[in-house]
Amino acid sequence: MTPPLIEARQISKRFGALTALNAVDLTIRSGEVLALLGDNGAGKSTFIKVLSGAHPASDGEILVDGRPVHFASPQDAAEAGIATIFQELALSENLSIAENVFLGREMTRNVLGVPFLKRRAMKRQVTGLLDELDAHISDPEAPVGSLSGGQRQAVAICRALNLDARLVIMDEPTAALAVAETRKVLQLVRRLADSGRAVILISHNMHDVFEVADRIAVFRRGRKIAERERRATDPEEIVSFITGAHPDVRALEMQS
Amino acid sequence: MSSRTSLTLPILAGLWILIVAGLAILQPSAMALSTVTTVLQFSTLLALVSLGQAMVILGGGAGIDLSVGGTVSLVAIIAMLLDTAGVPSFLLPVVCLVAGTLLGLVNGILVTRLRLLPLIATLGTFYVYSGTALAITGGSAIGGAPAYLLPWGRGTLAGFPLPFVTLVLPLFVLAVLLLRYTAWGRWIYAFGFNERSARLVGIPVDRARFIAYGFSGLMAGLAALVSLAWLGSARPNIGQNLELTSLTAVMLGGVAIFGGRGGLVGVLAAVLLLVTLQTGLLQLNVNTIWQVGIIGALLILVLLVDNIRMIRRTA
Ligand SMILES: Nc1ncnc2c1ncn2[C@@H]1O[C@H](COP(=O)(O)OP(=O)(O)O)[C@@H](O)[C@H]1O
Ligand SMILES: [Mg+2]
Numbered sequence: 001m002t003p004p005l006i007e008a009r010q011i012s013k014r015f016g017a018l019t020a021l022n023a024v025d026l027t028i029r030s031g032e033v034l035a036l037l038g039d040n041g042a043g044k045s046t047f048i049k050v051l052s053g054a055h056p057a058s059d060g061e062i063l064v065d066g067r068p069v070h071f072a073s074p075q076d077a078a079e080a081g082i083a084t085i086f087q088e089l090a091l092s093e094n095l096s097i098a099e100n101v102f103l104g105r106e107m108t109r110n111v112l113g114v115p116f117l118k119r120r121a122m123k124r125q126v127t128g129l130l131d132e133l134d135a136h137i138s139d140p141e142a143p144v145g146s147l148s149g150g151q152r153q154a155v156a157i158c159r160a161l162n163l164d165a166r167l168v169i170m171d172e173p174t175a176a177l178a179v180a181e182t183r184k185v186l187q188l189v190r191r192l193a194d195s196g197r198a199v200i201l202i203s204h205n206m207h208d209v210f211e212v213a214d215r216i217a218v219f220r221r222g223r224k225i226a227e228r229e230r231r232a233t234d235p236e237e238i239v240s241f242i243t244g245a246h247p248d249v250r251a252l253e254m255q256s
Numbered sequence: 257m258s259s260r261t262s263l264t265l266p267i268l269a270g271l272w273i274l275i276v277a278g279l280a281i282l283q284p285s286a287m288a289l290s291t292v293t294t295v296l297q298f299s300t301l302l303a304l305v306s307l308g309q310a311m312v313i314l315g316g317g318a319g320i321d322l323s324v325g326g327t328v329s330l331v332a333i334i335a336m337l338l339d340t341a342g343v344p345s346f347l348l349p350v351v352c353l354v355a356g357t358l359l360g361l362v363n364g365i366l367v368t369r370l371r372l373l374p375l376i377a378t379l380g381t382f383y384v385y386s387g388t389a390l391a392i393t394g395g396s397a398i399g400g401a402p403a404y405l406l407p408w409g410r411g412t413l414a415g416f417p418l419p420f421v422t423l424v425l426p427l428f429v430l431a432v433l434l435l436r437y438t439a440w441g442r443w444i445y446a447f448g449f450n451e452r453s454a455r456l457v458g459i460p461v462d463r464a465r466f467i468a469y470g471f472s473g474l475m476a477g478l479a480a481l482v483s484l485a486w487l488g489s490a491r492p493n494i495g496q497n498l499e500l501t502s503l504t505a506v507m508l509g510g511v512a513i514f515g516g517r518g519g520l521v522g523v524l525a526a527v528l529l530l531v532t533l534q535t536g537l538l539q540l541n542v543n544t545i546w547q548v549g550i551i552g553a554l555l556i557l558v559l560l561v562d563n564i565r566m567i568r569r570t571a
Binding site for chain 2: 054073074075078086090091092093094095099103104105106108114115116117119
């Protein structure tokens with residue numbers, strides 16, 4: 001059997017005395033949307049920051065295609081095919097869509113060592129990506145500052161696609177969006193998975209999660225306390241895990 | 257880019273016409289080619305220093321270089337001291353460039369390595385540089401700049417001073433090309449506006465800022481060279497007020513003080529406007545203290561107009 005795309009083993013992360021993540025095991029497979037749920041401060045963002053190279057883990061290891069990897073920076077993770085769309089969307093509002101999609105890895109032509117931009121080629125590629133996503137953005141030269149929240153998510157997703165990401169991580173992509181835009185972004189998420197990529201989605205919205213996820217993992221106080229196939233669970237059960245009302249959680253927390 | 261930049265040039269052009277018209281009415285004799293030459297001659301120092309200042313400010317992170325005036329003075333003094341101490345005269349331009357760059361890189365280290373606030377760091381080096389220039393010379397000028405420099409420093413081409421034609425114009429053109437058409441230019445705008453996102457995509461923000469301070473020093477060194485070639489001597493106070501006037505030019509020119517917005521064409525236009533205003537006031541025998549006050553008032557006015565527009569747009 002081929003190894004899973006990503007495997008996180010016993011990942012812990014401590015900030016001084018605070019244990020933000022406590023021995024988390026999680027497997028991520030291609031073509032699948034994995035939703036991470038949990039209360040504020042449960043450790044979801046910290047977990048994906050470890051996965052994406054933004055924080056080093058205090059303990060544990062990450063395997064990509066079954067091989068241990070070590071990420072010192074988000075670029076390292078990007079090289080391994082992990083692209084992250086952070087909660088605080090990391091876009092430059094003063095630059096255009098195309099410039100944002102390519103920021104830091106522009107297509108250039110070297111003239112005397114100076115990297116001149118290949119504007120037309122970049123514009124063409126971004127137009128193609130936007131079409132592929134069916135994002136309804138006509139002008140890749142428009143400044144990102146003029147876009148709606150949903151369109152910005154689309155730009156961020158474009159960026160991930162442009163990196164040839166095999167895993168796209170999205171931290172609360174719909175938190176600030178209106179209903180129609182949320183639908184749009186969820187469609188994008190589904191399309192990413194259907195194209196064979198893996199997606200990790202963090203969300204507080206149970207409805208969104210059940211609409212789009214294949215698998216759901218619940219975090220609580222730095223631990224992964226439950227993992228369910230979406231088909232095998234329902235919102236009530238998941239809520240009881242999140243709040244700690246579920247008997248399994250009580251038992252677990254009694255021990256420690 | 258922003259609507260700010262697109263309006264900057266018309267506003268500056270309008271103000272410029274206003275100043276020239278006022279001068280034409282009050283002092284018709286000032287309307288001569290020689291006045292143009294004088295304005296451009298004075299513009300050269302300010303334009304060079306403002307180019308460096310603009311790059312530092314565009315790069316954000318509260319970037320500012322208050323030491324530029326001190327750098328110009330100190331570099332001029334160092335170059336002439338070495339020259340009189342027997343360093344071959346043909347090396348003087350190189351000395352200016354190297355000394356300026358090194359003084360600028362000191363700011364770069366203070367800001368990017370030692371994490372000092374740029375305002376504080378460069379205020380400190382401003383005092384050190386300008387103080388040293390005064391202390392070394394006891395306040396008096398060092399004469400005897402190499403003769404081969406003077407034809408360039410004082411020459412004109414169709415009324416345009418040679419340093420303006422050979423340094424200011426090419427450097428601004430190169431810098432504009434760099435900002436608009438290269439990846440580096442995009443990076444400056446990116447981290448100037450949103451440092452976090454730039455770091456996340458792997459742009460070497462600290463290295464770029466370090467280079468920007470070095471570049472500002474280099475431009476100050478060039479300005480020092482021009483002052484030597486023009487005046488024939490090193491004056492320990494030649495850079496006086498350049499930090500304030502360059503800052504004014506950069507902001508009048510439409511560069512946002514928080515970085516990431518604005519362009520260099522506006523900065524050059526603002527330099528010409530400021531020097532025209534100063535020259536006009538000089539022609540009208542307005543004393544220098546009033547001149548500084550009038551420029552300050554102009555800056556506040558432009559920033560107010562800008563603020564009102566911002567409020568309108570966000571409302
Ligand atoms: N950089 C940090 N330094 C110190 N503590 C942090 C840092 N990032 C997160 N934490 C703490 O780790 C815990 C988990 O946070 P986080 O992963 O952001 O939770 P979630 O995304 O699930 O809401 C919280 O208690 C938070 O305060
Ligand atoms: Mg979070």
